Amino acid sequence: MDSFQFFYGYIFGFGLHHVDFTNPHRPRTPKFSAHVYYNIMQNNGFPLTEDEKMIYGEFKKDFIWSSATASYQIEGAWRADGKGLSIWDQFTHTPGKIFEHDTGDVACNSYNKMDDDIAALKKVKVSHYRFSVSWPRVLPDGTTKNINQAGLNYYQRLLDALLAANIQPQVTLYHWDLPQALQDVGGWENETIIERFRDYADVLFQNLGPKVKLWITFNEPFIITILGHVQGAHAPGFNDRPDTLPYIVSHNIIKAHAEAWHVYNDKYRASQKGMVSITVNSDWAEPRNPYKQEDYDAARSLVEFYLGWYAHPIFNGDYSPVVKKSVLEQSLAGGLTKSRLPEFTPEEIKRINGTYDYFGLNHYCSVLAFPVDFGTTQHFEADRGVVVISDRTWLESGSVWLRMTPFGLRRLLRFIKNEYRNPPIIITENGVSENGPVDLNDVHRKYFYEQYINQVLKAYLLDGVNIIGYTAWSLLDNLEWAVGYTERFGLFYVNRSDPDLPRTPKASVSFYSSIISCNGFPDPASGPHECWNPEPEATKEPIPAINDVSFLGLKLSAEEAATGLNATFALLIVAVTGAVGLSVGLLLFNRRSKRD
Ligand code: GBH
Numbered sequence: 001m002d003s004f005q006f007f008y009g010y011i012f013g014f015g016l017h018h019v020d021f022t023n024p025h026r027p028r029t030p031k032f033s034a035h036v037y038y039n040i041m042q043n044n045g046f047p048l049t050e051d052e053k054m055i056y057g058e059f060k061k062d063f064i065w066s067s068a069t070a071s072y073q074i075e076g077a078w079r080a081d082g083k084g085l086s087i088w089d090q091f092t093h094t095p096g097k098i099f100e101h102d103t104g105d106v107a108c109n110s111y112n113k114m115d116d117d118i119a120a121l122k123k124v125k126v127s128h129y130r131f132s133v134s135w136p137r138v139l140p141d142g143t144t145k146n147i148n149q150a151g152l153n154y155y156q157r158l159l160d161a162l163l164a165a166n167i168q169p170q171v172t173l174y175h176w177d178l179p180q181a182l183q184d185v186g187g188w189e190n191e192t193i194i195e196r197f198r199d200y201a202d203v204l205f206q207n208l209g210p211k212v213k214l215w216i217t218f219n220e221p222f223i224i225t226i227l228g229h230v231q232g233a234h235a236p237g238f239n240d241r242p243d244t245l246p247y248i249v250s251h252n253i254i255k256a257h258a259e260a261w262h263v264y265n266d267k268y269r270a271s272q273k274g275m276v277s278i279t280v281n282s283d284w285a286e287p288r289n290p291y292k293q294e295d296y297d298a299a300r301s302l303v304e305f306y307l308g309w310y311a312h313p314i315f316n317g318d319y320s321p322v323v324k325k326s327v328l329e330q331s332l333a334g335g336l337t338k339s340r341l342p343e344f345t346p347e348e349i350k351r352i353n354g355t356y357d358y359f360g361l362n363h364y365c366s367v368l369a370f371p372v373d374f375g376t377t378q379h380f381e382a383d384r385g386v387v388v389i390s391d392r393t394w395l396e397s398g399s400v401w402l403r404m405t406p407f408g409l410r411r412l413l414r415f416i417k418n419e420y421r422n423p424p425i426i427i428t429e430n431g432v433s434e435n436g437p438v439d440l441n442d443v444h445r446k447y448f449y450e451q452y453i454n455q456v457l458k459a460y461l462l463d464g465v466n467i468i469g470y471t472a473w474s475l476l477d478n479l480e481w482a483v484g485y486t487e488r489f490g491l492f493y494v495n496r497s498d499p500d501l502p503r504t505p506k507a508s509v510s511f512y513s514s515i516i517s518c519n520g521f522p523d524p525a526s527g528p529h530e531c532w533n534p535e536p537e538a539t540k541e542p543i544p545a546i547n548d549v550s551f552l553g554l555k556l557s558a559e560e561a562a563t564g565l566n567a568t569f570a571l572l573i574v575a576v577t578g579a580v581g582l583s584v585g586l587l588l589f590n591r592r593s594k595r596d
Helices: 032-043 087-092 114-124 149-164 193-211 221-229 245-272 293-316 321-333 346-352 380-384 406-419 443-461 508-518 558-562 566-577 579-595
Strands: 017-019 028-030 064-068 128-132 168-174 214-219 275-281 284-287 359-362 366-371 386-389 425-429 467-473 492-494 503-505 549-551 554-556
Touching: 064 168, 064 425, 114 149, 114 503, 114 508, 128 214, 128 467, 149 168, 149 193, 168 193, 193 245, 214 221, 214 245, 214 425, 221 245, 221 275, 221 293, 245 275, 245 293, 245 346, 275 293, 275 425, 284 293, 284 406, 293 321, 293 346, 293 359, 293 366, 293 380, 293 386, 293 406, 321 380, 359 406, 366 406, 406 425, 406 443, 443 467, 443 508
Parallel strands: 064 128, 064 467, 128 168, 168 214, 214 275, 275 359, 284 366, 359 425, 425 467
Antiparallel strands: 017 028, 366 386, 492 503, 549 554
16 A cells, blocks of 8 residues: 655555545555456456457458558559549648658559569469559549540559459549549539549449459548548648538538449449449447446447448438437537538438448547537537547557557447448458558567457357458558658558669568468467468568667667677666666667567
């Protein structure tokens, strides 16, 4: 318990119990650590929780194993062969929008390096490849008045190369690069975009459809809406009407999706026999305080506003009751006479409902939610009324927003099963980043894929979720939107200081590839299994020189510091400065062992 600490008196409390020294009775209250310690004793150690335990088994036969990219993030060739400009060309060339002024002008130069990309896919042994079509590459001004044959040819060649490699294409129509010409007339805010998108979809179905069985209309309508039209962190960069714009934009996107689905259904399904759907993204949310009903409601609201916003009209019909109620109440609170959420007519509800052939899901992480009352503020955030934080024990990644939370994926999959009547689900993105120095031995990514994919297996085998595919984001390190090339999600490292932009596999490639070959996780107890064959470590890149270490005014290179006398050196500084010195000594020692 907290007690007298000699020189420090009562200011430091070392106790498992808090003692109130202002109270003559000196009451003791257990701290959180007391509960933690109690559990350690009860368990006589640290057994894995149910969430953490691996299970073994296989996915469905003919499971879709894929990896994904998007046109603006990899293609480059931003003005080649008649391509029109997109809102991302415009946005990245606007000063102050992108970290270090990075652009997609060259990106991974995939427009000219198709063979390298196919070789990479073959190495991973995926059955599918998810890529997106650049709308302005095919229709430079966004309309069908002018079809750019050179652009179509590029995608034709890509499809042929994939099929020749026995890799099935999964094609996204819209991964955020809207033709600038359409933005100039209002973009997603102008409802004529619905027709434009339908016509664009028609061109792709007609020209590429004979070679494509899997289509995705929109990638992440939530991000298009919120980052593009509320926060302004993504193109087109609007943040001036957070009360109305998100609802107008989303309304048009949902209708555009439905029209594209109907075109396929009416004109192409019979001959092409493919599947068309939308990919929504969502975090999973847990209550910040598991003892508070309000926090459960906030967690629910977060997910309803994330994927429910789009999935409810498409899978169940009309906007979700939670979304309708929240926007209406906040609108009325702000003195309006009706909701800022537009209404679908009964005919529209019918036309949109059921426009799916599977459920496309992008998922990265979970958050902890709690409610916040924003008063009468007229803003999307206030309508949702939720704020989120992370649990600080969740492992970090190369992106601040992404903490490793494998358990959340299984819960989200169960949510989708229960909410939308057990549709077939394809995970169309899931992955993790790193930033900073290059290390091809990406243990964090192996861990991420192992843990997340194992949760997907649990959802399938234990919860009966109808999961038919999984897609790793991303095949290549690429332009990570507003943060440029700093956050690297690739299975392959792309060396940007080499003008040839070579792709080098990270260690996670052979690991993911093993999961694919085994179609899941074989039980090591019944092994060894031929399919399970991850390479022990990636090809070693020479590690960039370690910076000089400055300590107590001494300039030491790590090499010098480490040579000969790790122990002595560490001890020496320990003698001088105590604990701080010890950690520096250990740091240098660690670096040395890593280099060995
Ligand atoms: C997906 O978006 C995208 O489909 C894909 O293109 C992208 O590369 C990938 O995930 C990784 O981000 O910096 O705090 O403003 C997922 C949604 C959009 C979440 C960008 C993070 C930036 C948050 N992501 N967002 S912040």
